[in-house]
Amino acid sequence: MDCQFQNRYAEIVASTPRRRGELTAKGKRTRDAIVAAAAELMFRNGVVNTTVEDIRDAAGVSSSQVYHYFSDKTALIYAVIEYQTDAVLGRQDPLFATLDSIEGLRRWRDFLVDHQRHMRCRGGCPLASLGHELVEVDGRARDELAASFNRWESNIRSGLEAMRRRGELAPHADPDDLALATLAAVQGGLVLTQIHRNIRPLATAVDAALTLIESHLVPVGCDGQ
Amino acid sequence: MDCQFQNRYAEIVASTPRRRGELTAKGKRTRDAIVAAAAELMFRNGVVNTTVEDIRDAAGVSSSQVYHYFSDKTALIYAVIEYQTDAVLGRQDPLFATLDSIEGLRRWRDFLVDHQRHMRCRGGCPLASLGHELVEVDGRARDELAASFNRWESNIRSGLEAMRRRGELAPHADPDDLALATLAAVQGGLVLTQIHRNIRPLATAVDAALTLIESHLVPVGCDGQ
Numbered sequence: 371m372d373c374q375f376q377n378r379y380a381e382i383v384a385s386t387p388r389r390r391g392e393l394t395a396k397g398k399r400t401r402d403a404i405v406a407a408a409a410e411l412m413f414r415n416g417v418v419n420t421t422v423e424d425i426r427d428a429a430g431v432s433s434s435q436v437y438h439y440f441s442d443k444t445a446l447i448y449a450v451i452e453y454q455t456d457a458v459l460g461r462q463d464p465l466f467a468t469l470d471s472i473e474g475l476r477r478w479r480d481f482l483v484d485h486q487r488h489m490r491c492r493g494g495c496p497l498a499s500l501g502h503e504l505v506e507v508d509g510r511a512r513d514e515l516a517a518s519f520n521r522w523e524s525n526i527r528s529g530l531e532a533m534r535r536r537g538e539l540a541p542h543a544d545p546d547d548l549a550l551a552t553l554a555a556v557q558g559g560l561v562l563t564q565i566h567r568n569i570r571p572l573a574t575a576v577d578a579a580l581t582l583i584e585s586h587l588v589p590v591g592c593d594g595q
Numbered sequence: 596m597d598c599q600f601q602n603r604y605a606e607i608v609a610s611t612p613r614r615r616g617e618l619t620a621k622g623k624r625t626r627d628a629i630v631a632a633a634a635e636l637m638f639r640n641g642v643v644n645t646t647v648e649d650i651r652d653a654a655g656v657s658s659s660q661v662y663h664y665f666s667d668k669t670a671l672i673y674a675v676i677e678y679q680t681d682a683v684l685g686r687q688d689p690l691f692a693t694l695d696s697i698e699g700l701r702r703w704r705d706f707l708v709d710h711q712r713h714m715r716c717r718g719g720c721p722l723a724s725l726g727h728e729l730v731e732v733d734g735r736a737r738d739e740l741a742a743s744f745n746r747w748e749s750n751i752r753s754g755l756e757a758m759r760r761r762g763e764l765a766p767h768a769d770p771d772d773l774a775l776a777t778l779a780a781v782q783g784g785l786v787l788t789q790i791h792r793n794i795r796p797l798a799t800a801v802d803a804a805l806t807l808i809e810s811h812l813v814p815v816g817c818d819g820q
Contacts, residue, residue, distance in 0.1 A: 416728065418643045492731060501790050502727040503641065506717060516790050550787070551803030554796055555776070558783025562775070565726050565741050571779055578776035582807050 401439045404429045409450045409457070413496050417447060417503045447504065451511060454496040455518040459525070461485070469529025471538075472584055479576045482556060486569050494564040497522075498557055523553045530583065543586035548579075555579035626664045629654045634675045634682070638721050642672060642728045672729065676736060679721040680743040684750070686710070694754025696763075697809055704801045707781060711794050719789040722747075723782055748778045755808065768811035773804075780804035 393401060407429035411420040422443050426436050440446045459466075465481055468474030493499065497518055504511035527549035533539040559575030618626060632654035636645040647668050651661050665671045684691075690706055693699030718724065722743055729736035752774035758764040780800040787796030 414731075416643065418641065494727070494730075498786050498790075499727060501786065502719070502724060505719075505789055506639075512790065512792075519787060519790055547799050547803070550796055550799045551780070554783030554787055554800035555779055555803075556783065557786040558779030558781065558800070561723050561726070561782045561786065562744060562779055564730055565723075565737065565744055567737075571775055574772050574775045575779035575783070578772070578779075578807055579803065582803055582810075585807075585810055 397439075400431060400435060404431060404436055404439060405446070405449045405453045408446050409453045409496075412447075412450055413454075413493060413499060417500065422446070444508070447500075447508070447511060448514065451497075451500055451504075451514045451518065454500060455514075455521070458495070458497055459518070459522060462522075462525070466525040466529070469526055470532035470536075471529075472580070472587065474529065475580050475583065479573075479580060482576065483569050483573045486560070486563055486572055491563050491567045491569060495557060495560045498560065519553070523549050526552050538588060539583075540586045540588050543583075548583055548586070551582070552576070552579040622664075625656060625660060629656060629661055629664060630671070630674045630678045633671050634678045634721075637672075637675055638679075638718060638724060642725065647671070669733070672725075672733070672736060673739065676722075676725055676729075676739045676743065679725060680739075680746070683720070683722055684743070684747060687747075687750070691750040691754070694751055695757035695761075696754075697805070697812065699754065700805050700808065704798075704805060707801060708794050708798045711785070711788055711797055716788050716792045716794060720782060720785045723785065744778070748774050751777050763813060764808075765811045765813050768808075773808055773811070776807070777801070777804040 404425060408420065408425045411424055411428055415424075422433070422436060425446065426433055429436075436446075440449065462478065462481065465474070465478040469478060497515060500511070501515045505515065527545050530539060530543070530545035530548050534541070534543060534545060539545075555575040555578060556572070559572030562571030562575075563569055629650060633645065633650045636649055636653055640649075647658070647661060650671065651658055654661075661671075665674065687703065687706065690699070690703040694703060722740060725736070726740045730740065752770050755764060755768070755770035755773050759766070759768060759770060764770075780803060781797070784797030784800030787800075788794055
C-alpha cells in the first residue's frame with residue numbers, strides 16, 4: 371500500500387510542470403525560451419503537428435533540458451495556454467483600462483483591427499486556436515481556456531459597469547450581456563477575418579457591438595444634469 | 596514536351612475527385628458513405644488526426660474503393676468541405692427563407708441555439724473547425740470555405756435586403772454590414788459556447804445582433820402608412 375501510494379505520489383510530482391516561481395533566473399530564462407518556442411510552433415502549425423523534438427530544436431536546448439522543466443507534451447501545452455493568455459490579454463492591457471468610455475472602446479477596436487492587419491489576417495486568435503484543438507480532448511485545457519476567456523470578458527464588463535455606475539450607460543443596459551456579445555463579436559470577427567484574409571469582418575463585427583453599446587448611452591442632459 | 600504535358604495532365608486528372616454527377620447510383624452511394632464517414636471523423640478528431648485508413652474502416656469499404664473515388668486525403672478533404680457546407684447550410688435552409696422578418700430571424704436564432712443544446716455544446720461550427728485546420732496550409736480549402744461562408748452570409752443579407760425594400764428596415768441600415776456582423780455573432784458565439792460548454796454565449800451574441808437589426812426597424816405608421 372505504502373509503495374503504491376509513493377508511486378502515485380511520484381507520478382503526480384512528475385506530471386506537474388515546474389513553476390517559474392521555483393526556478394533560478396537562468397532556469398526561468400531557459401523555461402521561458404522553451405515555452406515561447408512551443409507557443410510559436412503550436413500557433414503556426416497546430417498542437418497536434420508540434421512535437422517535443424520540434425520545440426527542443428526551435429528553442430535551441432537539449433531534450434534533457436526540456437524534460438527538466440516539463441514532464442511531457444501535455445505539461446508544455448498547459449504552459450502554452452498560460453503564455454498565450456498573458457500575451458493576448460497583455461497586449462490589450464493598456465487599452466482595457468480605458469474601456470469605460472465609447473472613445474476607449476473605439477481605440478481598443480482600432481487596436482484589434484490594426485493587430486490583424488499587422489498579422490496579415492493570418493492565424494486568428496491564439497486562444498481560440500488552442501481551444502479548437504484541445505477543448506474536446508483535454509478537460510483541464512478546456513477549464514484553463516474558459517478561465518482565459520472569462521478574464522478577457524471581465525475586462526470588457528468592468529468598463530461597461532463603470533459607465534453604468536456613472537450614469538453614462540442606461541440602467542436597463544446589461545454589462546454582462548454586452549460584454550459577452552462584444553467578446554463574441556471579436557471572436558467571430560477573427561474567424562471570418564482569417565478565412566477571408568480581410569479585416570472587414572472583424573472591423574464590422576466589433577463596430578456592430580459598439581453601436582449596440584452606444585445605443586444604451588444616456589444622452590448628456592437627459593439625466594437631469 | 597508532349598510527354599511532360601501528358602504527365603502533367605494525368606496528374607491533374609488523378610488529383611481531381613470523381614464528381615458525384617459522373618457516377619452510377621451504387622457508385623454515388625459508396626462515395627457518399629466514404630465522404631460522410633470522413634466528415635464525421637474529421638469533425639470529431641480533426642483533419643490531421645484522421646487517416647484514409649480510419650475513413651475506410653468507418654465507411655466499411657476497401658482501400659481500393661476509397662482510391663477509386665478519391666486520389667488522396669486532400670481530395671477527400673475538399674469533398675468534406677462540400678459535404679459540411681451542404682449539411683450546415685442545408686439544416687438552416689427552411690429558416691433562411693423567412694429571414695425577412697424579426698420573427699423569422701428569432702426562429703433562426705432559436706434553431707441555432709437548440710441545435711447546440713442538442714449537440715451538448717460540443718464541436719463548434721463544422722465549417723469553422725475545418726477552417727481552423729486548413730486555412731493556413733491549403734489555399735484551395737481556404738477559397739472553398741470562404742465561398743461557404745459567403746453563401747451563409749448572403750442568405751442572411753437577402754432577408755435584410757427584402758425588409759429594406761419593403762420599407763420595414765430604415766434606408767440608412769446597411770444589410771451588408773448587418774449580415775456580416777450577424778454571421779460573426781453566430782461564429783463567435785459558437786467559439787465561446789464550445790469552450791464554456793454553455794449555450795449562453797451563442798444565445799447572447801445572436802440576440803445582440805438581432806437587437807441591432809431591430810433598432811433599424813421603421814416603426815409601423817412612421818413611414819406614412
